Amino acid sequence: MTTFVDRVVLHLQAGDGGHGCVSIHREKFKPFGGPDGGNGGHGGSVSLVVDPQVHTLLDFHFRPHVKAGNGKGGAGSHRDGANGADLVLKVPNGTVVQTLDGTVLADMVGAGTTFEVARGGRGGRGNAALANARRKAPGFAELGEPGEKLDVVLELKSVADVGLVGFPSAGKSSLISVISAAKPKIADYPFTTLVPNLGVVRVDNHTFTVADVPGLIPGAASGKGLGLEFLRHIERCAVLVHVIDTATLELDRDPLADIDAIEAELNEYGGLADRPRLVALNKIDIPDGRDLAEMVRPDLEARGFRVFEVSTATREGLKELTYAMAELVEAARAAAPVAEPTRIVIRPTAVDDAGFTVEAEPDGSYTVRGARPERWVRQTNFDNDEAVGYLADRLARLGVEDQLAKAGAQPGDLVRIGEREFDWQPTLYAGADFVPGVRGTDQRLEERPTRATAAERLAARKARRQRPADEIEAGGVEADGVGADVASGSEDAE
Template sequence: MKDRARIHVTAGGGGDGCLSFRREAHVPKGGPDGGDGGRGGDVILLCDDSLRDLEHFRRASHFKAKRGGRGQGAGRHGADGDTLTLKVPPGTEVVVEADGTRHDLVTAGQRATVAAGGSGGRGNARFAGPTHQTPRFAERGLPGEEGWVTLALKLLADVGLVGLPNAGKSSLLSRITRATPKVAAYPFTTLSPVLGTIHSDDRQLIIADIPGLIEGAADGAGLGHDFLAHVERTRLLVHVLDLAPLDGSDPVENHATVEAELARHEPRLATLPRILALSKADLVTPEVAAATVAEWTARLNPGHRESRDPWESPEDAGEVPVLVTSAATRQGLDELVALLLRRVPLVPPADAGAALAGAGPTAGTGATDLGQLAAHRTFRPGPRRGFTVRPDADGGFIVDGPAVQRLVARYDLDNEDALAHLEKRLRGIGVIAALEDAGFEPGDDVVLAGIAFELDP
């Protein structure tokens, strides 16, 4: 299972506008009729419920959309470039590395644009007016956005089973659901997350068997980051703890190791509701199991009242229930399933998107119905300023920024008409005024987006 990928995307460039004049019989001086260029194709990610991992990005990592068509005479506009659609599985978190924009795709059909196509250039017919009836320039199309995008698949599970390797998580999952994880007597038997479903009369729960954690997992040791990320979306954790480890390790230290790695990876995980499942109870006597339950209940729930049934009123105190379980004899499994169904809260569909994005205390939906989830949330940084003006070492000025770069890229700088129009546009967006405020005088050198210009104040 491949749950991380890094891809390079390039949107299509916009088509150039056309410089053209009418040529008809008996019309010696026809007006401008150059058409506009088409817009370049976007690169979008589409959430597809038929996919379960990012394996298809192993074969290719560079993707490019089609550019827009060039404008033509007689007012004919260029065709828009085709959109390039890349499919990803539900639960994919998308980060555009250039600006940190993040998309959370959790519902089939959701779309996220990760590279916008460049706009097409305007033909010369667009610039005709009462005082300029024969414009002899047209705009160039702008290049499309490009850059690296990181994809990370995080399972959409309600409950995560965590614990050290060989704690009994896979065996437990196989008995309470129909999942068939690999089970063996050596560490790291489970090398990728396995999902199972608990069914009841009115709802379902998705259970994820997260591969075993070891000390240092938050720093990437063992299976590390690859699978710690999968517990981020869960709304309840079942910590599976071996009652009597065959390697002679201390269960208290084992419990502390896993909890510490969860908290180091993502502080929110430390606040998720917990259930402690003491596994492999068939290997100890009932007296030892009962004493261990009492010990862990007191350790995890100071002030616990013995009279309270933890799965009968789970909302009362937010305690960590402690159960004795055995996959071999099914001891405690029915109680565990009933407790999970009560402890995992139902989230109204209107709140699901916020919860999944980390804006609330829980994530997901009680029914685990992906169709109920709200539209994906997009996180973008604040807007960037259009341009900056600063003096250079030679006494001139440097003007740069997205707005200026886009304008300079639009025009043929060897065309006098185009240069005059460019200067008009620069004045319109405030570049000339900003230069004057900075001390610009006639004759000073000005570099606009890396190109030297002679400007009139």
């Protein structure tokens, strides 16, 4: 059995970043070589790209779990880990990418359009990269970040100039097969077409695309039959053509009733009222059909439709119909902006990428939100005290501690950053990595001298600078630059 696949749920997992390595260079007679732990490789990301050769989402239906490669860990002797392999998935033109709750992430139109859906985790820096003038041999490295993991819905909305609409078996697929090179399945049972067919039609020097979509039945707009799938494809067509079966044997159907039923569904789906429409009365090669077509023609014209009597079997009337299609398509193109060129969909970066927020929760705890603090927490190996100290320094330097204090946090309060919870113990000074004790431990965990925070020291320094010149002269030599604040570096811009 064929499955209708133009909507799939994909489970994506970008690659994890490799861990950074802790290593110290060893050489004979050089017991204290420098740190030489390499960085972890970045995790591979998952991207989608529009490929004109791909027409359905069927492949994803059979393979909904998608994972990009992990980055390799760093190693000693400054060896960086390899990056994980990126994964590029080919999708049909007109694929809409949504989250499970319906937020549109990307609307992929135009060959080559690319969208990075899941970003790989960053590789952790090795201890060589974390070393600086004061922290000469870090006893820790950063962890690799986990890759993004998310579920998305891919939905195909065909992009065609003309959409053929009509009841099942009206002859839509037959029509596209005779006016274009498309060779869809044609059969005398309803719902033969399950996946939309696109055809390219050339009339003189005009070229346009036509979409043959599944048949429509009353109730389609509320999901009956293949209704919504059908309507989704019509949404992007500039021109609609009603294909009507004039020779149906069903007693309760006639061309006027069919058009009413389909218009009612289009109307209920909404947003399609402005599309120009044509009516193709099909199967006039059958005598009863021709009679009926001639009978209803005046009624349809009275309603404002341009009517064409056609037969896909004998090809009668097709030339006039395709000319009229071309005319409407040209008019629609003239009215609409130029077709979108190939473009790259840029992932919207989180607004607060640079900053962070501190929020007091009703239960008395505090939550810190922000891309950087959350990433730093993910990169921290909590089994290593030195790494934890380094995290504390970074957070203090970013101003997280000051904001927590401002928000009213008291020592011992619960603070949440990303997926971690901490008992808040204010770090009393930042940039304190200059007293290496035992490797992998942080001295500050044992002793907590009461000293000014980084911000307080900065303010004090500014105040000193701003003192009038004469006062400084009178006051003698200023001990500028000497004091606790030498330590606050800026090596962690990242």
